[in-house]
Amino acid sequence: MKLEVKTLAAAASGSIELDENVFGKPARVDILHRVVTWQLEKRRGTARGAAERSDVKRTGKKLGNQKGGGSARHGNRAAPQFIGGGKAHGPRVRDFNPGLNKKIRSLGLATALSVKVAEGKLVIVEDLALGDAKTKVLIERLNGLGITSGLFVDGAAVDASFALACANLHKIDVMPAVGANVYDILNHDTLVLTRAAVAQLEARING
Template sequence: MKIQVKTLAAADAGEIELSDAVFGKEPRLDILHRVVTWQLEKRRGTARGARERSDVQRTGKKLGNQKGGGVARHGNRAAPQFTGGGKAHGPRVRDFNPGLNKKIRTLGLATALSVKASEGKLMIIEDFALTEAKTKSMIAILAGLGVTNGLFIDGTEVNLDFRMASANVPHIDVLPAMGANVYDILNHDTLVLTRAAVTALEARVNG
């Protein structure tokens, strides 16, 4: 699959050949659903578990007489109503990381990239080199490219000036190739890759 390469100034910069094994997969909604669900589950935090009655070490000696004291009957200091007693129905530690096979995660990434390519929402840029790290300049560049909601993925490292210039632009996110993931790709209207990002992603999927 060949696709046109542009510069940040929206000028033509040749073509690039995309691997069908990475950008030509058939849409698999079941795979995308599994990977996105795994990502969202993995990012969930769990509550710190509280000590319940069986976890508290308190005396089991009866506090007083069964009758005649004028107060309620108690048989254990670990009861929730006492200071230092166990928590009644307290938060418990839960595991929100279901785990997912690496092969499925890799297939999900390739499928997400293929979906963007098939929908015509994939754009290849020569590189993200800027002359100045100015938000105003970035807004002008985005207007020239026609991108209002996009995920920009660079190679091993993101160009620092580009990252700084785009930091305050809404609906624009920048990631290195290693940080590319299914959720962020599907969560943006346009996917913008550099030549270096294409090489890194193909190596990541095929490796």
């Protein structure tokens, strides 16, 4: 498929041929759901487990006589009420790092890209060279492109001026092609790719 290429100033800059194997996949909601769920679970941090009563190595010898001592009848120094004893109902380590087949992850990325194409929400630009790292200038460029919520994906490295200019803009994010992922693509209304980003994404998915 062929799409028009624009500049940041919304001027025409030729066209580009997109790989059908990357940008022409059918919409698979089940695949997108699996990949997004996997991404969000990978973000969760695991709590550091506390040593509970069974994990503490302390004497089990009875502390005193059963009766006549004037104090409670304790039988184990590992009990939670003692200093150095086990934690009562402490946090336990839980695993939030599920695995997901590499083919499914690759298919999920291609599906997300294809969904943006089908919705007409994919914009291809020549590059992200802004010249002057001014937020005001970038807002004018975005208004010209009709973008209020957009994910910009550059090639191997993000243009420094563009990254500085969009740092304070809500729902405008930028990342290199290696960081492109299903969750961020679906979380923005418009996906903006540079020519370099298209080449790297096609190589990443087809490789």
